[in-house]
Amino acid sequence: MASQSSSSHNRDHSRSRRSSPPPAGPSLSTQPTHHGNGTSTYQQRNPWLPTRTELVLLAVFPSLLLFGALFSFISPETRSVSHDPVSAAYPPHLAPSYFARKDNLLNVLFVKRGWAWITVSLFAWVFTSPAYSPPPRVVGLVTAGGGLRPGAVIRWLMVTGWWVLVTQWCFGPAIVDRGFRWTGGRCEAAQDRLALVIEEGEVSVKEVFTAAACRASGGKWRGGHDISGHVFLLVLGSVFLLQEVGWATALWAGWLKEERCVVMPDGAVKSASVEAMPTEGWDGPAPPSASKALGWGGKLAGAVVVLGVWMMLMTAIYFHTWFEKLTGLLFAAAGLYATYILPRGIPALRRVVGLPGI
Structure with a gap:
């Protein structure tokens, strides 16, 4: 009798565990989802990361x-x-x-x-x-x-x-x-050429601070x-x-x-x-x-x-x-x-x- 009662209790306990809902977890998950056929598919659950x-x-x-x-x-x-x-x-x-x-x-x-x-x-x-x-x-x-x-x-x-x-x-x-x-970094050009470019107003001092203007003045970007x-x-x-x-x-x-x-x-x-x-x-x-x-x-x-x-x-x-x-x-x-x-x-x-x- 005791053995049968214990067995019945174990079966009831097992059914209770299967029927109870899973505990609530975080909404973000990167765990694979398993299907009945034994396969699994990766599910991306973090919208802030690439898939x-x-x-x-x-x-x-x-x-x-x-x-x-x-x-x-x-x-x-x-x-x-x-x-x-x-x-x-x-x-x-x-x-x-x-x-x-x-x-x-x-x-x-x-x-x-x-x-x-x-x-x-x-x-x-x-x-x-x-x-x-x-x-x-x-x-x-x-x-x-x-x-x-x-x-x-x-x-x-x-x-x-x-x-x-x-x-x-x-x-x-x-x-x-x-x-x-x-x-x-800076524009390294022949000093007389760079001074002449600025003095004659061909380009402004601000424009000389760009790579394109540096090349136009005959200089090269150096150091940065x-x-x-x-x-x-x-x-x-x-x-x-x-x-x-x-x-x-x-x-x-x-x-x-x-x-x-x-x-x-x-x-x-x-x-x-x-x-x-x-x-x-x-x-x-x-x-x-x-x-x-x-x-x-x-x-x-x-x-x-x-x-x-x-x-x-x-x-x-x-x-x-x-x-x-x-x-x-x-x-x-x-x-x-x-x-x-x-x-x-x-x-x-x-x-x-x-x-x-x-």
Whole structure:
């Protein structure tokens, strides 16, 4: 009798434990969710951090910088030829590679005009992609699809503004030029030439404090920390296009499930899919093939990203010091974080900026 009573008590206790709800935990979780078939899927529950897919893609850029630094140190060709550490220019006849010359075609036609290529790619993508211009479908009284474009334009304005502040103009000299002077850099020109330029009013004293004016006066930047504008531009532009084209295409064509999480106005953390366009009433065709999903605008953006990654590798091998390249990477990361990660945690900002593909 005692044994049967004990056994019954254990079964009741076991059923009680199975039926009781799990203890309340924090709303943010990065633990895998296990399914009945024994598989598990990673669920990103922190809106303030990149998703797993984003981390994999972002890891490419510091990896390129690390590889380039190791290659330039190990390679006899790069170690045997000295170059100007500020202008990063090799003598043309001694350059260890065609891409180590600043007059190589990709540098002249692509990198020097990098933001124009990025801008053309973005607008070609937005106005030709089926993800932004799907076959007409009506949800209630709203035609879905067109509402994605304003957010893409606003995000382009944000990253463009950051590019201008860092490399072109920041209420005077750009951040790159200001940083160079704040770290002890100056324009070294022939003193008589520099004095003549200022005296004759060809440029003002303030303008001489920029890299462009220094070069125009026949001088060279010397002595300071030169944030790598190439790394900054190539990382900022490449990740910008990857975010815009990648999320919209992957979600539209069904290649990737939504990994992003957002903070709702009531403080709850939910999947970003709760803010996606509704799909009820869809009368259009099935999601397009890979080629049709990208469209020619997406393919152009993909080509720009590939060229950007290649020139990033060339910059990592042949130009600037490792610390200058690292600061270029960090400045690009700051602008990208403000544009793509910060809105996930701030509902008011997200209502203005939006998220790619949503």
